[in-house]
Amino acid sequence: MMKHNGRKIVIVGGGIAGLCAAVYALKCGYETEILELHDMAGGLAMSWRRGPYTFETCLHWLIGSNPHGEFHEQWKEVFDIDRLKFINPREFVRIETEKGDCLRIYTNADLLEAELMARAPQDEETIHDFIHSMRSLGKFKMLDPSGNLAQNWLPMLQDVPMFPLLRRLGKMSGEEYAQRFSDPLLRQFFSTGDVGRLTAIAMVLSLGWMNESNAGYCIGGSQAMIRLIEEKIRSLGGRIRCKARVQQILVERDLAVGVQLESGERVLADWVISAADGHATIFNMLGGKYVDPTIRKIYDERNTFASYLQVSLGLAMNLSGEPAMLTRIIEDPIRIDPETETSHVAFRFFHYDPTFAPPGKTAVTCVLPTRNHKYWDDMRNSDPAQYRIEKARVAEAVINVLEKRIPNIRKAIEVIDVSTPASVIRYTGNWKGSMEGWLMEPGGGIKPLPNTLPGLGRFMMVGQWIMPGGGLPSGPMTARPAIKTICRQDHVLFDVHPEPEAAVA
Structure with a gap:
């Protein structure tokens, strides 16, 4: 006290x-x-419980997870972060097409560089520049927004060599950055959805921290x-x-x-x-x-960031062989709502978090971005029956995509849960149901x-x-x-x- x-x-x-x-x-x-x-x-x-399963809607990684890394001390000011257990997945995300093409985005810069060079040796110079940027920004020191020049001079001094890189990436969107590569899956990694609209710094910096094992996932979400x-x-x-x-x-x-x-x-x-x-x-x-x-x-x-629907599945199946995150690029897009379709369906397999499902079972989530928040919010308020029908329709479409990837998955489903932009607005009041903010x-x-x-x-x-x-x-x-x-x-x-x-x- x-x-x-x-x-x-x-x-x-x-x-x-x-x-x-x-x-x-x-x-x-x-x-x-x-x-x-x-x-x-x-x-x-x-996150929330549905039967024996927990479904996460926020945490992908936490900057500051490494006790010796950037931002760890800031977290210690507000809670005992050292009581959390962190894991650092080998793969950040795996991107696949229905025809069998596959790109692994590794969290380790050496592995990622080897993967990209094997796929696109014609992009050698661009790939080396990307990996160099990833390694460099992993050392980036965040300034204290509450500090003055005297308090921030040392981090600023350490960041000076990165200023030209920061300026260059800061003026470029993810979509513009993607055009530097010839590989179609790598292009899609940097340009899909809101990632393509963000400054290129966002993803390169995040990968840099992952390479330093300073952007891990904490057990319990x-x-x-x-x-x-x-x-x-x-x-x-x-x-x-x-x-x-x-x-x-x-x-x-x-x-x-x-x-x-x-x-x-x-x-x-x-x-x-x-x-x-x-x-x-x-x-x-x-x-x-x-x-x-x-x-x-x-x-x-x-x-703002888009809003989203989240289809969450509790599966009586051990999916530990799957990547932590998987993006399937499908030939027949899913219709999310009258204004929104997507051919990129992203799954998270929480086999690495034992608190989210009983032994031998797996919590799986799929996030589908949309900016048509009003459609879902109005329908929930004015036509609850149709709202339930539409949620079930989207869930079925997601299950169909997953079933093509993992046969017999449907028989293992024990829980289906669907949240929508209306859920985000209802529980958080976030404007436009945005998943973050600006x-x-x-x-x-x-x-x-x-x-x-x-x-x-x-x-x-x-x-x-x-x-x-x-x-x-x-x-x-x-x-x-x-x-x-x-x-x-x-x-x-x-x-x-x-x-x-x-x-x-």
Whole structure:
């Protein structure tokens, strides 16, 4: 239990950013209360049980998984990451066609280089450049967004040799990067879906960290780390209230003074932090009052990540021989909804996580991106029967694809579960059902957006709507500077490593 400094912070949203903000605030002596609309914390960092199976919808890899790697110490500020067990799959993803062509994207740079050279020796120069970029960016030092030049000078000095590479990749989309290669499957790896719209830095940097064994998967998935952060919050005396939907942020004389819940209850505080959906925060909870042309332009023009359907299967079959991730390129596209088809069907086989299925069985998920979130949300609300029919239709299409790859798979199915953009909106409130937030697009850089609103005091925003590219690291990367700013304005010492006082019996 921490000694309070007499001030209170209320945090709207119990996703990764809200939880991280709570830990930092508690360590600095603030009474802290998180208000979460769902019945459990985590937000988009979520998994759920269906019978004996667990289905993950977030964590693919976690930057900072290596105790000696980049970002590990930042995670240790908010929870005991060393209690997690990480694995580093040999293959990141395997890409296959129905005609038998196959490309393995290895996490090890040497293996990947050999694979690509065997497939496309005519691309030798381009392949060597790609592998060199992957190795170089694996050493990239992320700057502390809450730090000043004096605090960031050493990482900046170490990153100087990479600046030309970062500038070059930063101006290029994944789709543009893909055109450098002649191999069709490698082109598709860099150009399919939102990966093709992201800056090329995103994928090359991720592969670089994987090569350093610093982007592993933690056993238990995203909820394993969420539970540890919750544990840290409670040990510091913080409070997490679930099923507490915030309707309005209370403002007096242009200062945030608390929030009002849908139930009518008011929760007063010295500061309000929104870790909730950015659009809902600005235009609903605050009524659009604190908006300038810059903010309007962001929400009118910037692109978000797509939403998605997830078909999850519980299979009474040992699939340990399959890759962790598999993308099947099919000849007859799946129709996801009236505006969306896909010929790329991506599966995750969770045989490497023993907590997700009983022995000898496997949890399998398939994510199908769509931007037609309104179709699914409207149908769920207006025609539940048709909504169920459409979910079953998509599930059947996915099972058909998998059955062509693994014969007799249908007989092993014990559980079928389908979530849609309506599910994302319902459980997280994320604008457009987006799977993360803003796309990190070419030319946009990697610096965060402003975490305050014009004309509104005692209020901060954290999370994926502040950090383009989203992902779990956006939690501490936006929460830390927010709490540091609050401490500075309140003349409170910002100290993220204080020892808690012994609990009084």
